[in-house]
Amino acid sequence: MIAFGQFTEVLLGGLLAGFLYSLVALGFVLIFKASGVFNFAQGAMVLLAGLALVRSLDFLVAKGFPYWIAVVIALLFAAAIMALTAWVIERFVLGPLVNQDGLTLFMATIGATFIIEGAAQMAFGSDVYPLRLFPTDAIFMFENTFPGGILVNKLDLWGAAIAAVLVAGLAVFFQYTKTGRALRAVADDHAAAQSVGIPISWIWFVVWLVAGLVALVAATVWGTKLSVQFSITFLALKALPVLIIGGFTSVPGAVIGGLLIGAGEKIAEAYLGPYIGGGIEYWFAYVLALLVLLVRPQGMFGERIIERV
Amino acid sequence: MLYREVGQFKTTYAADMAMFPIRQDRVALWLVLLVAFVGIPMLSANQIWPFGSDYLLRAILMPFLILALAAIGVNILVGYCGQISLGSGAFMAIGAYSAYKFGTGVSFPLPFAGFDVSIPPLPMLFSILLGGLMAAFVGILFGIPSLRIKGLYLAVATLAAQFFFDWVFIRVKWFTNYTPSGSVNAPELNFFGFLVNSSIEKYLLCLIFVTVFAFIAKNLVRGNLGRQWRAIRDMDIAAELMGIRPLYAKLTAFAVSSFIVGVAGALWAFIYLGSWEPLAFSIDRSFQLLFMVIIGGLGSILGSFLGAAFILILPIMLDQVPHALGVPISVETVSHLVFIVTGSLICYLLIVEPHGFAQLWSTAKEKLRLWPYPY
Numbered sequence: 001m002i003a004f005g006q007f008t009e010v011l012l013g014g015l016l017a018g019f020l021y022s023l024v025a026l027g028f029v030l031i032f033k034a035s036g037v038f039n040f041a042q043g044a045m046v047l048l049a050g051l052a053l054v055r056s057l058d059f060l061v062a063k064g065f066p067y068w069i070a071v072v073i074a075l076l077f078a079a080a081i082m083a084l085t086a087w088v089i090e091r092f093v094l095g096p097l098v099n100q101d102g103l104t105l106f107m108a109t110i111g112a113t114f115i116i117e118g119a120a121q122m123a124f125g126s127d128v129y130p131l132r133l134f135p136t137d138a139i140f141m142f143e144n145t146f147p148g149g150i151l152v153n154k155l156d157l158w159g160a161a162i163a164a165v166l167v168a169g170l171a172v173f174f175q176y177t178k179t180g181r182a183l184r185a186v187a188d189d190h191a192a193a194q195s196v197g198i199p200i201s202w203i204w205f206v207v208w209l210v211a212g213l214v215a216l217v218a219a220t221v222w223g224t225k226l227s228v229q230f231s232i233t234f235l236a237l238k239a240l241p242v243l244i245i246g247g248f249t250s251v252p253g254a255v256i257g258g259l260l261i262g263a264g265e266k267i268a269e270a271y272l273g274p275y276i277g278g279g280i281e282y283w284f285a286y287v288l289a290l291l292v293l294l295v296r297p298q299g300m301f302g303e304r305i306i307e308r309v
Numbered sequence: 310m311l312y313r314e315v316g317q318f319k320t321t322y323a324a325d326m327a328m329f330p331i332r333q334d335r336v337a338l339w340l341v342l343l344v345a346f347v348g349i350p351m352l353s354a355n356q357i358w359p360f361g362s363d364y365l366l367r368a369i370l371m372p373f374l375i376l377a378l379a380a381i382g383v384n385i386l387v388g389y390c391g392q393i394s395l396g397s398g399a400f401m402a403i404g405a406y407s408a409y410k411f412g413t414g415v416s417f418p419l420p421f422a423g424f425d426v427s428i429p430p431l432p433m434l435f436s437i438l439l440g441g442l443m444a445a446f447v448g449i450l451f452g453i454p455s456l457r458i459k460g461l462y463l464a465v466a467t468l469a470a471q472f473f474f475d476w477v478f479i480r481v482k483w484f485t486n487y488t489p490s491g492s493v494n495a496p497e498l499n500f501f502g503f504l505v506n507s508s509i510e511k512y513l514l515c516l517i518f519v520t521v522f523a524f525i526a527k528n529l530v531r532g533n534l535g536r537q538w539r540a541i542r543d544m545d546i547a548a549e550l551m552g553i554r555p556l557y558a559k560l561t562a563f564a565v566s567s568f569i570v571g572v573a574g575a576l577w578a579f580i581y582l583g584s585w586e587p588l589a590f591s592i593d594r595s596f597q598l599l600f601m602v603i604i605g606g607l608g609s610i611l612g613s614f615l616g617a618a619f620i621l622i623l624p625i626m627l628d629q630v631p632h633a634l635g636v637p638i639s640v641e642t643v644s645h646l647v648f649i650v651t652g653s654l655i656c657y658l659l660i661v662e663p664h665g666f667a668q669l670w671s672t673a674k675e676k677l678r679l680w681p682y683p684y
Contacts, residue, residue, distance in 0.1 A: 243465070286469035
């Protein structure tokens with residue numbers, strides 16, 4: 001017999017973890033929506049942002065700055081680094097590859113991944129750096145509804161709140177601003193967008209910058225959770241099934257996909273894991289994504305793929 | 310002047326269908342085979358530079374040959390049939406572990422039938438080929454989604470195979486014969502009484518496998534099946550309208566590709582590694598293979614070799630350069646530098662030649678035909 005309280009705790013923990021996955025998946029969706037590039041470098045960008053943030057923060061704190069000022073300066077510094085990265089990638093990697101097919105661009109971003117990983121670790125070091133921006137202690141909730149209450153990590157709540165704000169902001173940006181509309185035009189067709197006077201290199205810079213800033217936000221949460229270290233780049237792989245389920249082109253899809261994966265993973269691990277050996281978290285998300293694809297090849301919220309001969 | 314097919318007339322149908330229609334290509338191929346089969350073993354037997362020690366054989370040529378074989382397999386799927394796969398590492402693992410199980414004897418109980426199935430240890434060659442067959446079988450299973458899913462979605466879907474099998478080979482102890490550490494040792498390399506022990510013997514064994522499979526692949530891709538694959542790659546709906554069955558074409562591509570990759574996996578485990586753990590076939594291996602295929606040239610057997618050579622040798626060279634120049638750099642910095650340089654070169658190559666080394670070679674051939682009097 002499954003205790004309802006325990007089930008709710010697993011479900012809630014999974015949903016909140018799912019928000020954190022969507023934070024990473026968002027970066028992918030942004031770039032894919034705006035440039036048709038499947039950006040494999042997102043995980044590396046999270047690492048770079050995290051390293052820039054934590055190293056400058058440690059440096060400033062050691063110099064005797066008050067903590068909150070140090071945090072603000074470090075965030076600005078990391079944002080500047082992401083802007084620089086966006087410019088370099090646009091100028092030297094993607095700019096020369098305009099109008100190539102998706103696979104080539106995808107490979108180019110894998111190349112960029114190597115460069116970012118190497119450069120980030122060379123510039124900022126390659127140890128494990130703990131980051132403490134958010135409280136990480138666990139609290140009990142709903143103590144009067146369930147006996148004993150439900151154990152929830154405060155960090156997960158912060159992550160969920162941040163993801164919600166981010167999604168709302170991005171949705172507004174894409175729907176109502178001039179740049180947002182230009183971004184969608186570029187995603188539809190590079191050449192056509194250029195021909196109506198949209199400066200494609202500027203648009204791509206903006207997109208990569210926004211993706212970099214999303215990576216920075218993801219880095220603040222994930223860095224607090226896992227410490228900033230190399231293995232944070234594997235988040236990119238974790239975000240892929242989220243993308244598949246949500247669809248490459250849908251911002252809300254990224255969030256819902258993240259929630260589904262997070263909850264499904266935790267429930268499967270808790271109730272299926274004991275029977276077939278633990279660690280199924282490792283592949284569960286992918287198999288779930290595969291099943292979704294068999295039913296809906298464009299993901300749950302992706303735009304319908306129409307093909308003509 | 311040297312590379313010109315003027316005066317080479319095709320007078321028979323056989324000549325018209327020759328694998329290498331130009332005489333210079335045939336000569337070059339025979340020369341390469343001669344060097345590989347006779348020259349290198351002779352140099353190695355007489356300890357002549359650079360084969361004084363077996364470092365070059367063991368650390369460069371053997372992995373190059375095996376990974377080139379795997380790259381041919383991946384190229385059939387990605388380059389010829391256009392189905393992007395990020396699960397090739399898993400298929401190498403399936404080949405390796407199946408060959409290991411067949412090589413050491415398979416037994417599993419069938420509770421519902423009331424008896425045990427047990428197969429005695431099979432000869433090495435059969436184990437390796439059966440490993441390939443198992444990989445082909447699993448490849449077909451994971452190829453079924455490709456009928457509905459395309460492009461990058463498919464790439465992510467194939468990751469499911471990668472992560473699932475990583476987990477299976479770590480968790481299911483049956484595959485590793487219940488060794489406590491999870492790492493397994495290859496059985497002795499006994500080919501019908503001939504024991505393969507020394508580096509040069511292992512090298513020749515790899516070479517035989519690679520040569521045979523490269524010829525098979527070369528002929529497959531220019532035959533009926535290869536044309537179907539390419540039609541599917543170029544435009545699957547149009548191909549279907551022309552009467553090509555997507556089910557058959559895609560699944561044969563998955564099967565042939567996984568078979569070759571599986572055999573390469575078995576060779577990698579048995580001959581190159583000797584003893585291995587599941588990490589040997591992680592996602593990094595899948596990416597490495599995909600890089601080889603893309604850098605070498607999609608849809609080119611020659612490209613598979615060139616790509617394998619480039620991706621394999623580049624990090625080794627980069628590792629050696631600072632030592633050779635006498636620059637004191639820490640090991641950590643060197644590994645970061647290797648990352649940066651590899652990434653930059655990949656980006657650079659994609660920009661200057663998106664179709665890979667194979668395209669560079671055919672451009673060079675065009676130039677050579679006119680040399681030294683280009684008009």
